[in-house]
Amino acid sequence: MTATETYKVGARSGVGVSSQRPDAVPKATGEFSFSSDLSSHNMLWGKTLRSPHPSARIRNIDYSEALAISGVHAILTASDVPGKNLFGLEHPDQPVLADDIVRYAGEPIALVAAEHPEIAADAISRIHVDFEVLNPLVDAESAVTADPIHPEGNVIRHLVIDYGDPTSSGDVTVEGTYEVGMQDQAFMGTESGMAVPSPDGSVDLYISTQWLHSDQNQIIEALNLPEDMVRLTLAGVGGAFGGREDVSMHVHLCMLALHTGRPVKMIYDRNESFLGHVHRHPAKIWYRHHANKDGLLVKVEGKIILDGGAYASTTSAVLANACCFSTGPYKVDNAQIEGWGVRTNNPPCGAMRGFGNVQTCFAIEAQMDKIASALDIDPVELRLKNALEPGDQIITGQKITGAAPVKEVISSLADHPMPEPAINDLLARPGGTGRTTDQKHVKRGVGFAVSIKNLMFAEGFDDSSEALCEVNDGSVAIHTACVEVGQGFVTLVHQIAEEVLGVSDITVIPADTSIGSAGSTSASRQTWMSGGAVLKACEAVVVNLIEQIAEEEGVKYENLDGALVSEDGTKTIPIAEALRGRSFQEKVVHRHAPTFPLDEKGQGNAHVSFAFAAHRAVVDVDQELGLVRVVEIATSQDVGRILNPIQAVGQIEGGITQGLGLAVLEELVMKNGVIQNANFTDYLLPTALDTPPIEIASLIEEPEPGAPFGAKGIGEPPTISSTPAVVAAIRDATGLDLRRVPVRPEDIALE
Amino acid sequence: MIMEVLIASSAEEICELLGQDNSRQLLAGGTDFMVEVNYRHRSPSSVIAIDRVPELRNWHHDGDSVVIGSCVTYREIERGPLATLVPALAQAARTVGSPQIRNAGTIGGNIGTASPAGDMIPVLSALGAEVSLRSSEGKREISLDDLIVGVKQTSLGQGEFIESVRVPVLESPQEFLKVGSRSAMVISVTSLALITYPKTQSVGIGLGAVNPRPTRARQAEEFIKDFLNWESMQVDPSGLDHFKELVSEASRPIDDHRSIAAYRRHSIGVLAQRALTRIFSERSPSV
Numbered sequence A: 001m002t003a004t005e006t007y008k009v010g011a012r013s014g015v016g017v018s019s020q021r022p023d024a025v026p027k028a029t030g031e032f033s034f035s036s037d038l039s040s041h042n043m044l045w046g047k048t049l050r051s052p053h054p055s056a057r058i059r060n061i062d063y064s065e066a067l068a069i070s071g072v073h074a075i076l077t078a079s080d081v082p083g084k085n086l087f088g089l090e091h092p093d094q095p096v097l098a099d100d101i102v103r104y105a106g107e108p109i110a111l112v113a114a115e116h117p118e119i120a121a122d123a124i125s126r127i128h129v130d131f132e133v134l135n136p137l138v139d140a141e142s143a144v145t146a147d148p149i150h151p152e153g154n155v156i157r158h159l160v161i162d163y164g165d166p167t168s169s170g171d172v173t174v175e176g177t178y179e180v181g182m183q184d185q186a187f188m189g190t191e192s193g194m195a196v197p198s199p200d201g202s203v204d205l206y207i208s209t210q211w212l213h214s215d216q217n218q219i220i221e222a223l224n225l226p227e228d229m230v231r232l233t234l235a236g237v238g239g240a241f242g243g244r245e246d247v248s249m250h251v252h253l254c255m256l257a258l259h260t261g262r263p264v265k266m267i268y269d270r271n272e273s274f275l276g277h278v279h280r281h282p283a284k285i286w287y288r289h290h291a292n293k294d295g296l297l298v299k300v301e302g303k304i305i306l307d308g309g310a311y312a313s314t315t316s317a318v319l320a321n322a323c324c325f326s327t328g329p330y331k332v333d334n335a336q337i338e339g340w341g342v343r344t345n346n347p348p349c350g351a352m353r354g355f356g357n358v359q360t361c362f363a364i365e366a367q368m369d370k371i372a373s374a375l376d377i378d379p380v381e382l383r384l385k386n387a388l389e390p391g392d393q394i395i396t397g398q399k400i401t402g403a404a405p406v407k408e409v410i411s412s413l414a415d416h417p418m419p420e421p422a423i424n425d426l427l428a429r430p431g432g433t434g435r436t437t438d439q440k441h442v443k444r445g446v447g448f449a450v451s452i453k454n455l456m457f458a459e460g461f462d463d464s465s466e467a468l469c470e471v472n473d474g475s476v477a478i479h480t481a482c483v484e485v486g487q488g489f490v491t492l493v494h495q496i497a498e499e500v501l502g503v504s505d506i507t508v509i510p511a512d513t514s515i516g517s518a519g520s521t522s523a524s525r526q527t528w529m530s531g532g533a534v535l536k537a538c539e540a541v542v543v544n545l546i547e548q549i550a551e552e553e554g555v556k557y558e559n560l561d562g563a564l565v566s567e568d569g570t571k572t573i574p575i576a577e578a579l580r581g582r583s584f585q586e587k588v589v590h591r592h593a594p595t596f597p598l599d600e601k602g603q604g605n606a607h608v609s610f611a612f613a614a615h616r617a618v619v620d621v622d623q624e625l626g627l628v629r630v631v632e633i634a635t636s637q638d639v640g641r642i643l644n645p646i647q648a649v650g651q652i653e654g655g656i657t658q659g660l661g662l663a664v665l666e667e668l669v670m671k672n673g674v675i676q677n678a679n680f681t682d683y684l685l686p687t688a689l690d691t692p693p694i695e696i697a698s699l700i701e702e703p704e705p706g707a708p709f710g711a712k713g714i715g716e717p718p719t720i721s722s723t724p725a726v727v728a729a730i731r732d733a734t735g736l737d738l739r740r741v742p743v744r745p746e747d748i749a750l751e
Numbered sequence B: 001m002i003m004e005v006l007i008a009s010s011a012e013e014i015c016e017l018l019g020q021d022n023s024r025q026l027l028a029g030g031t032d033f034m035v036e037v038n039y040r041h042r043s044p045s046s047v048i049a050i051d052r053v054p055e056l057r058n059w060h061h062d063g064d065s066v067v068i069g070s071c072v073t074y075r076e077i078e079r080g081p082l083a084t085l086v087p088a089l090a091q092a093a094r095t096v097g098s099p100q101i102r103n104a105g106t107i108g109g110n111i112g113t114a115s116p117a118g119d120m121i122p123v124l125s126a127l128g129a130e131v132s133l134r135s136s137e138g139k140r141e142i143s144l145d146d147l148i149v150g151v152k153q154t155s156l157g158q159g160e161f162i163e164s165v166r167v168p169v170l171e172s173p174q175e176f177l178k179v180g181s182r183s184a185m186v187i188s189v190t191s192l193a194l195i196t197y198p199k200t201q202s203v204g205i206g207l208g209a210v211n212p213r214p215t216r217a218r219q220a221e222e223f224i225k226d227f228l229n230w231e232s233m234q235v236d237p238s239g240l241d242h243f244k245e246l247v248s249e250a251s252r253p254i255d256d257h258r259s260i261a262a263y264r265r266h267s268i269g270v271l272a273q274r275a276l277t278r279i280f281s282e283r284s285p286s287v
Ligand SMILES: Cc1cc2nc3c(=O)[nH]c(=O)nc-3n(C[C@H](O)[C@H](O)[C@H](O)COP(=O)(O)OP(=O)(O)OC[C@H]3O[C@@H](n4cnc5c(N)ncnc54)[C@H](O)[C@@H]3O)c2cc1C
Pocket: B025, B026, B027, B028, B029, B030, B031, B032, B033, B034, B035, B050, B070, B071, B095, B096, B097, B098, B101, B104, B105, B106, B107, B108, B109, B110, B111, B112, B113, B117, B118, B119, B120, B160, B161, B162, B163, B185, B186, B187, B188
């Protein structure tokens, strides 16, 4: 079944139907206003000067020539940062503007505001920086012991998980070292925003981001302003995938606006966008798996090195994920895992869809196939044997208390019919429009992979979201700071409010910092967190409504399926009707169950909930040329409950495509600390011709306790095991080991 | 910062405008030019837009050859009568960029950019294309192989521009194959054109993305002659390994972010063998 066949977009709203996104048509027709469309009277254009060197000392910055250009209104450097010249998502370790040292190629050094973007660009080219170029540290492994490149040292986090009996061993062991290249979020809309100063010295920032309040906290520190003087409003976001979780131009825009007293806008071009946000951590992973003759896992030993680049960003949390789930969705009683998140002079890495699980899943699934082959067990059967079940423990000692339909996910996918044999079409073969491959050069392969992903923030983080539900004579307005990055939260707000209140006149108030934090749109968390907050706020309205009526009529009503039913059962009023002529304002803060830090052995209830997915890839490979065509990817996913089927399918199709990209195409190629392909000519995203039909074998709906409507996050799992499934399929077709992604033509053809 | 854009309406006018100021730069489809302007790799003060000049936009079938105006787009080359007359050029055109790029990008611009990865280049080279150049001083013809002298370098004189390209109409099989990591819209990692010349019982092989300038695999062309049967359109497979080697040896590829030299050397040989055996079926010598 495909998305369009299965789920017809319905006009009716409420939870569980494919109600149409309010922004669908405007986005399709180009009328939607993205952050790059912002404009204001009297606006200036900002531009950033960035370091061409991955490691250098700044001896001097001479901007006199640039400042003399007519139309240039400001040039700012590190000494102009009003507050702390440091920011950072988890903790501040990154300069807003480089002071004496630059630690990665692309690090911001100076800012320009000018009448026109061309004048700003011209000014940038006339700022002369005298660098003492230093030798960059670019190898993550040697970073652990190398001279520190930052006052905080090179090891951002070292994490050990010591679980069970380290002396245990199995009948067979398989070992391998794996590598993951640097993937980028490559969202379509580059970074852009506009800061508007006020006469009182405060500033409004309109920005595309993932987390307004985290941005605000970092900006006020750098600007040295109180919270109420830096107000953020979400501007139209053109995709995020983790790459907008960190601050990019935010402080820069505010500095320029406050300095010039005029609105200032910035848009990164594609090249600058690749330099201006964090990437997926490149990883090097070693594993030794021990299993019994019958295929049951006995012990997993692993060493994981993540290259965090020059600044911390979310490296510490990404490493925790990589380590906590380093044994995959499988039950194993013993594990010895050691992980390092290190600092190098490579570009900073941070959040990207899958967040640490992507890297280890690629390696784990290769190991599982090696065990299967060593024991001559079918790879699917091996996975079924070892699959986690509800009540099992993961290697942090945490018991899975919620839904864990791992076996259902695996077997439903395994039962799904295979695609048709290849059709006789040159364009459908590996090589595509290049006409390289005849049918006789094609070998078909099939690969299977399974993944686990934790949902929401972890390790004791106080994770919350606030929502306001305002009812005025039957019409409803909902306010949160939840960022819509394309995932469809705006649709969900309508659905939830309609489900609870039965009203269809619902307004979603723009996300801004005038309400409490919603947390980040990441970690597959917003449906649970902000969706949960909206649900609670709407429910609070109903509770108040019942109280009001009780006071007025002296009759107690109960909420039964969207209608108020009197205690004696004689009277029924639809909630929507009861709301008419009344006003309510309910604000609630929603939190998930608390989590706890990991102890020195990596043990603890650090996570909230888990989601599982399985992917089966079918590929055609032209081994002599090393060209791959993915023919089909099929999936089953544990979703808790589907709140909007077409949106669920959208997440799954997009996520799988991103996983396919990492498998065979997407990599920022580094040379001595400098990105070689910071453009869409050479950073190769899958085109329509590279993206195969995506078959949904099954969406397993086992409601998750504690989640609104039982819905699990579904955004990340599709990206995680799709990559190893594709690579396993290439191995199946070629017999090659393939220990690195993306798999390049030369990795296949020259082996 | 001010950029003057002059819109030419005839080839004559281009000559005049260049005659007045030969630092003026030519803008055809702009698919290379504008990328360079946007990234400030090029900041011309005066630009002549040539894409509306009728003579440059047209092509005509002239006896044994076809003359293609420099502003003919990939869209026009990839289908219709031109595609029948010069099939390898059409096969190459279909691999260029996206439909938007093919609607705007021109054959003259591809030559003007003179990138080693330009997809028209190996085809034109294998076809022995002659390029007509023009300036206020007059006209001259030069082979494509002589026009492109290095990576993004041509021997165009001051005030000179490309008027058209002449290629033979052969009515015999031609093949263009291109390797890229992606199935579409990708810059060549390697590409190869193989043109058959039944009259001289020879093949022309143009190599793409493996040399700084247009390159024919002359030794391979020469060597394989003895293994081809033009009546049965068969190739004696015992010659294929060496043929492949000779093609690889004609390449001088580099390592870069798109690929590595070793793979380029390998794949160019594979493409040559595949192109040849698509046209000439393999006949075992013992049969
Ligand atoms: C997204 C994208 C994908 C691309 N994919 C490919 C691809 O797959 N394969 C490929 O080969 N190329 C590709 N290109 C590059 C480009 O499209 C081609 O090289 C195209 O042929 C350039 O033609 P144009 O008409 O746009 O030239 P322009 O950009 O207008 O000009 C290019 C250069 O040629 C000069 N010039 C133009 N016309 C003349 C003339 N008549 N006489 C003298 N000089 C002249 C110009 O001054 C300029 O230096 C791609 C470009 C983009 C943006």
